[in-house]
Amino acid sequence: MATSTPVLPETIYDDLRSSIIAQQQAPGSLVTESSVASRFGVSRQTAKVAIERLVAEGVLRREAHRAARVPLLTVDDIVDLFDNRALVESAAVSRLASSGILPSGAIAAHRALLDAAASGERFADHDVAFHRALVLGAPSPRLARLHELLLGEIELCIGQVQAAQLLTATEVGAQHQGILDAVLAGDSPLASRLIEEHIAGSRDRLVASSL
Structure with missing residues (x-):
């Protein structure tokens, strides 16, 4: 029985980064662990790894105890x-x-x-x-x-x-x-x-x- 190839955090990171830079996700929009997990068919922990990397790079922003957002630059x-x-x-x-x-x-x-x-x-x-x-x-x-x-x-x-x-x-x-x-x-x-x-x-x- 064939098994599907697991989606890696690196793949999720690349896909999210590209879509954000291309303005496919509007500034100010939420990027939640649950939505990313559902989109890629992965666990929330795997989604979190990709999101946190984007937060560290400034491509996403996250306030304490809040979901990450696409930055809305003033x-x-x-x-x-x-x-x-x-x-x-x-x-x-x-x-x-x-x-x-x-x-x-x-x-x-x-x-x-x-x-x-x-x-x-x-x-x-x-x-x-x-x-x-x-x-x-x-x-x-x-x-x-x-x-x-x-x-x-x-x-x-x-x-x-x-x-x-x-x-x-x-x-x-x-x-x-x-x-x-x-x-x-x-x-x-x-x-x-x-x-x-x-x-x-x-x-x-x-x-x-x-x-």
Whole structure:
């Protein structure tokens, strides 16, 4: 008699994360252990493992003795997040430009984003991967840790930017190309300025759409 393959917490985590980033679960909506357990046919304990991981990353929020929710970011949240993100990523690209070396992960993510622009597919994952690769390539373990703390909420915001069509993949790709060119040219001030402008542009459009 055939037995079904058990659903692992990692699978649940990936599925929930993707649906939240893609705005398939609205900001403010509940994500309960019972609903996740029912959806995936797993125990509540297995569902809890996946949910707690998303809470730790900032993709979900949970208050004491309450169910987890998809974060509903305020304007102040968005401004604070993007301004701190700019500090970290600006420092990272400045370090990269000093060496003139482009991280292979950033190049791969940039190409994938351009492919998505050509095909009309979703590009948020490639956008996130590009920025993450820049920071990881700096290299600075402390910058990477700081960025990782922000990454869950960054992904939420990038998902909102894409869902609301505040920026196209073509626009994002052009801005990424400018950053890569500045890094390759060894121009630290320009690389830092371009990534700060890139992040500020997304911040301002997202804030305007939230008012």
